[in-house]
Amino acid sequence: MDFQKQPHYLGIDLGSSYTKFAVINDDGDVVNSQVLPTFGRRRERFNMAVDLMHKNYSIQKTCTSGYGRNSQKSDIQKTEIICASVGVSQSNPVHKCIIDIGGEDIKVIESGSQGEVIHFHMNDKCSAGTGAFITEIAEKAELEIGEMSDLAQASNANRTINSFCTVFAKTEILGWIFDGVPIEDIAMGIYLSITDRVCKLPIPHGLPIFLCGGVITHHPFLKQLIESKLGVEAQVASHPLYAVALGAALLARKSDSQESRK
Amino acid sequence: MPQLESQIKLKSLLKNYFSNLNGPIAWCTSAGPAEILRALGFQVYFPENHGALLGASRTAQRYIPKAHQFGYHSDVCSYLTADIGAWLMGETPLTKAYGLPAIPKPDLIVFNTNQCREVADWFSYFGREFDCPVLGVYPPRHLEKVTKADIEHVSQQFQNLIDLGEKIIGKTMDMDQLKHVLDLSKTGTQLWQNVLETARQHPAPLTFFDSCILMAPIVILRGTSECVDFYNQLLVELKSRLKTGFAAVPNEKVRIYWEGMPIWGRLRSLSDLFAENGAAVVSSTYCNSWIFDDFNSRNPIDSMASAYTKIFINRGENAKLALVKKQLTDFAVDGVIFHDSKTCFNNTNSRFGLPQRVRDEMGIDTLAIDGDLNDLRFFSDGQSKTKIETFIEQLKEKKPLLL
Numbered sequence: 001m002d003f004q005k006q007p008h009y010l011g012i013d014l015g016s017s018y019t020k021f022a023v024i025n026d027d028g029d030v031v032n033s034q035v036l037p038t039f040g041r042r043r044e045r046f047n048m049a050v051d052l053m054h055k056n057y058s059i060q061k062t063c064t065s066g067y068g069r070n071s072q073k074s075d076i077q078k079t080e081i082i083c084a085s086v087g088v089s090q091s092n093p094v095h096k097c098i099i100d101i102g103g104e105d106i107k108v109i110e111s112g113s114q115g116e117v118i119h120f121h122m123n124d125k126c127s128a129g130t131g132a133f134i135t136e137i138a139e140k141a142e143l144e145i146g147e148m149s150d151l152a153q154a155s156n157a158n159r160t161i162n163s164f165c166t167v168f169a170k171t172e173i174l175g176w177i178f179d180g181v182p183i184e185d186i187a188m189g190i191y192l193s194i195t196d197r198v199c200k201l202p203i204p205h206g207l208p209i210f211l212c213g214g215v216i217t218h219h220p221f222l223k224q225l226i227e228s229k230l231g232v233e234a235q236v237a238s239h240p241l242y243a244v245a246l247g248a249a250l251l252a253r254k255s256d257s258q259e260s261r262k
Numbered sequence: 263m264p265q266l267e268s269q270i271k272l273k274s275l276l277k278n279y280f281s282n283l284n285g286p287i288a289w290c291t292s293a294g295p296a297e298i299l300r301a302l303g304f305q306v307y308f309p310e311n312h313g314a315l316l317g318a319s320r321t322a323q324r325y326i327p328k329a330h331q332f333g334y335h336s337d338v339c340s341y342l343t344a345d346i347g348a349w350l351m352g353e354t355p356l357t358k359a360y361g362l363p364a365i366p367k368p369d370l371i372v373f374n375t376n377q378c379r380e381v382a383d384w385f386s387y388f389g390r391e392f393d394c395p396v397l398g399v400y401p402p403r404h405l406e407k408v409t410k411a412d413i414e415h416v417s418q419q420f421q422n423l424i425d426l427g428e429k430i431i432g433k434t435m436d437m438d439q440l441k442h443v444l445d446l447s448k449t450g451t452q453l454w455q456n457v458l459e460t461a462r463q464h465p466a467p468l469t470f471f472d473s474c475i476l477m478a479p480i481v482i483l484r485g486t487s488e489c490v491d492f493y494n495q496l497l498v499e500l501k502s503r504l505k506t507g508f509a510a511v512p513n514e515k516v517r518i519y520w521e522g523m524p525i526w527g528r529l530r531s532l533s534d535l536f537a538e539n540g541a542a543v544v545s546s547t548y549c550n551s552w553i554f555d556d557f558n559s560r561n562p563i564d565s566m567a568s569a570y571t572k573i574f575i576n577r578g579e580n581a582k583l584a585l586v587k588k589q590l591t592d593f594a595v596d597g598v599i600f601h602d603s604k605t606c607f608n609n610t611n612s613r614f615g616l617p618q619r620v621r622d623e624m625g626i627d628t629l630a631i632d633g634d635l636n637d638l639r640f641f642s643d644g645q646s647k648t649k650i651e652t653f654i655e656q657l658k659e660k661k662p663l664l665l
Contacts, residue, residue: 067644081652105645116659119627122649 008057011248014068017103022245063252087247089115101215149221155188212243268496294374301440313341317526317636340636378608406578416567441559453493465509470543471533515540522601604640
């Protein structure tokens, strides 16, 4: 039997910055994943990606997640917190803490072994410490996002950005540039600032920590800094960028199996 | 959901109230001694009700910046900023709703800081605007226990109010009239409590969002027979709902307690969000704030002093915890949502560890959401929806056998 004709499930994470797609087969293996910038008014690329997945796989059900979860037709919609918990639990069926740093928010999720959310906390409305914060500050500092981790690793600086406000933080960075602060130390300063924001959230003690989301995917050096600040080891979840999309796909599969039992 | 007949009658009741605000008028805070003012012969107007109207009609957003320009900071109570901003712009929602050309002119302004100090600034501003006498009642604040000395302190201030009111009205207050008004208030408040307690039944016949509308008479008509009649009829309707097992939230799966102020400009959308997810918000600190157990016409002044000083917002953290815990037990609540209201520090109870203590002592999950009573710039629809939907799902996961 053609494997593509077997039942598949699509999870779509419509995040604030990027949209992530994950297709799983009936065994829960990821068979396709991709990422697109989250659409504004132009939805062609999004629609093309969805159409292609339906063409290539026998998609039984689709689950959407993320801020845009209700903006697209789908069989079920689940929040990104629920999906991250389910997605990370697939490979890590233990009682754990998930730290998901996304484009506009940070979530700390106490997640059960079966993927259930036990408790969660999100940062307040301010986007300081999130992907949008890094992008804005890095642009002002003329830093390439892809080079930041390598640069920061070469720094021994311990200087952080004080301002909570992204706009004021940009002004602060401008002052660093005027003062001739080396670019490695600027990269490090941005990361230390992010680490401070993450570690002030109520992270439950004694649980294994898993990191996921776009920020940890593109800024792997943050893992070391978070570990150092918290004094515990952390693991980056498998498929860190697609954890929510994977969780959504798994929930689509679960919904399908529940319906077929009825 | 079919509308309660009382809800339809509420509109004409309020129209009648606002249309008849033409005698000597006293302004009063919502948990102030309105009974004394009524017994003195004043018609009573409540600026907080006006503030809530500005929020619910989503006009507050137009007026708040005007108050900022006038010197009131954006972190200050958005009832105050919306109300003063509307005044500065010469507008009121009472015009569209009830045909009033403007808010009623006061002959006396009375506030009670049992709820916050902001009311002192707010009401004093209007005292200057109208060149009107202002009397503030300043009870002891943040009390774990309310002592005899605390009550005496407030009673003396109520006596000062009577003295001032008599001078303005030009006659002595009839103590029998005060007792009569207080009896009506007591009956009204008991009926309001009975109304709220119908939501102890599973499924609940009404929710917090219904109660935010239905509470208007206990705030602005407390101490009148109209208030008593309204809640008598409402109670009859709700008892009928109880008999038929009517569910305000069809397929009620989880029961939630709302702690803190309503988000007036989002009542409808939040009500829909909870209902769509099978969650009934069955009880709240806010709506319970107009239950005054201590009213007693045999000892009117002291009993009012006691009742108005014992209100939740005026209590210490331990007393607040005990009051919340009782509600959670009585209403069989699965989870608590704390509304962290940006401009209402005094009625926000998530900032000193109360959610954690509720979780630790009762094993009941809690969630804090950021928002505001009136200023929607402090409320994120998307983020709040994500938090609330996840929280409801989390609660459902914990009681799977019941689903």
